[in-house]
Amino acid sequence: MQRSSPKKDAILREATKLFSENGYWDTSISDIAHATGVAEGTIFYHFHSKEELFLAVLQKFKTELISSFHQFLDTHEFADGLEMLEASITFYLQQTRKMEERFLLLHRHHYYQIAEDNQKCWHHLEDIYSSLISIFEQAIIKGQKDCSIKPVSTKNKALLIFTLVDGLVRLNTYKLYRADELYNDLIESCRSMLQSTT
Amino acid sequence: MQRSSPKKDAILREATKLFSENGYWDTSISDIAHATGVAEGTIFYHFHSKEELFLAVLQKFKTELISSFHQFLDTHEFADGLEMLEASITFYLQQTRKMEERFLLLHRHHYYQIAEDNQKCWHHLEDIYSSLISIFEQAIIKGQKDCSIKPVSTKNKALLIFTLVDGLVRLNTYKLYRADELYNDLIESCRSMLQSTT
DNA sequence: TTAGAAACTGAATGAGTACTCAGTCAAAAA
DNA sequence: TTTTTGACTGAGTACTCATTCAGTTTCTAA
Known part of the structure; x- marks a missing residue:
C-alpha cells in the first residue's frame, strides 16, 4: 500500500523553483536536496533520474x-x-x-x-x-x-x-x-x- | 608580433556550429577540439574560457x-x-x-x-x-x-x-x-x- | 643562421556530477 | 507482538569536463 510522501511534493516544489531560477544545468541534485531538506537518495527514490x-x-x-x-x-x-x-x-x-x-x-x-x-x-x-x-x-x-x-x-x-x-x-x-x-x-x-x- | 592563426577562426566556426546544434552544456571543449582538428589546449590559448x-x-x-x-x-x-x-x-x-x-x-x-x-x-x-x-x-x-x-x-x-x-x-x-x-x-x-x- | 616569440600540443589535474546501494526507520498488516 | 513493506538516508562510485602547464614546433626579425 502506498503511504503518503510529503517529501515528494516538496522536492517537486523546490525543483520547480530552482530549475526556473537557474536552469537545468546550473541546478544540481544536491542543490535540490539541500533546498528541500532531504537526502539526495530520496530524490532518486521518487524520480528515476x-x-x-x-x-x-x-x-x-x-x-x-x-x-x-x-x-x-x-x-x-x-x-x-x-x-x-x-x-x-x-x-x-x-x-x-x-x-x-x-x-x-x-x-x-x-x-x-x-x-x-x-x-x-x-x-x-x-x-x-x-x-x-x-x-x-x-x-x-x-x-x-x-x-x-x-x-x-x-x-x-x-x-x-x-x-x-x-x-x-x-x-x-x-x-x-x-x-x-x-x-x-x-x-x-x-x-x-x-x-x-x- | 601577431601571426595569423587560421585555427582561431576554425575553432570559432566549429564552436558556432556545435553550440547551436547541441547547446552550451552539451558541447564540450573536447568536442570542439575534435571537430576542429586541434588540441584542447589550443582553444584555451585563443580563448580564456x-x-x-x-x-x-x-x-x-x-x-x-x-x-x-x-x-x-x-x-x-x-x-x-x-x-x-x-x-x-x-x-x-x-x-x-x-x-x-x-x-x-x-x-x-x-x-x-x-x-x-x-x-x-x-x-x-x-x-x-x-x-x-x-x-x-x-x-x-x-x-x-x-x-x-x-x-x-x-x-x-x-x-x-x-x-x-x-x-x-x-x-x-x-x-x-x-x-x-x-x-x-x-x-x-x-x-x-x-x-x-x- | 639563429634567437626568440608566438602558436600549438595533450597528458595530468581536480572539482564537480548523477546515480547506486546497503542499510535504517516507522508505520501498517499479520 | 512480530513481520513486512514503503519511505528515506548519505557515503561511495564512476565518470565527465574545464582548465593548466611543461614542453614542442613553427615562424620571423635581426
Missing part, C-alpha cells in the same frame, strides 16, 4: 495550466467573439504572472532540446501550446459567427495572436523591455488585425 | 548581423514606409534563414542566463535587439511622414511587429508549426496594424 524530475515539473505545470483555462472558459460569458478574445489575452497575461517561474521555464530552451528525442516531453509541449492557442482560436470562431471578427483563417490568426502575446511575455521575463506599457497597444493591434471594418 | 568562446560567437554574430542590416538599408530604395516595412520583414526572414544556426543560438536561453551577471553579454544582446527593432521603427517613421502608416507610437508598434516576426521564426526553429505558411497572414496583419484607413 534528473531528467524525469525535470519532466515531472513540466507535467504538473501542464495539468494545472490546462485546468485553469477550462475553468476560465466555463465561468465566463462574453458578449461577442472580440470581447472573448480580449478577455482571453488578459487572462493569459494574468496566468503568466501567477505562474511566472514556470512560464520562464517553458521559455527556456532546454525542454525543446529534450523534446527532440523524448516523445513524452514533446507531447507535453504540444499540449501546452495547443491549449494556449485554442483559446484564441475559439474566440475567433465565435467572433466570426457574430460578425465581430472578419473572416480569416482562424488557425493562422490564432497563431499570430498567440505569438504576439507570448512575445510580450518573453520580453518581460528577459527584462529587455517594459512589456506592461505595451498592453494597450497590444489589444489595439489585435483589434485592428481582426475587427470587421463596418 | 569556454564562456569567453561562447561570447566570441555572439560578438561575431552581432557584427555581421548589424553590418548586413546597414548594407540592406544603404542599397535599397522604397516607395513609401509601408513598403519599406514589408521589405524589412522579408529581409529579416531571409537573414534568419541564412544565419539559421546563430539565430537558433540567439533564441536559446543560455545567453540570457549569462547576461544576468555579465554586462558584456547583456550589451551584445541589447545591440542585436535594438538593431533589429530599429529597422522596423525607421520604416514606421518614414511611413508616418508619407502617410502610408497611421500615427501611432513608433517605438511600441516596432516592438510589436518585431515580436510577431521573431515569434514566427521561433515557431519555425522549434518545428512546432510550419511558419512558412503564415508569411502571407503575417504581412497582412502588419498592414492592418499600421495602414491608414483612407
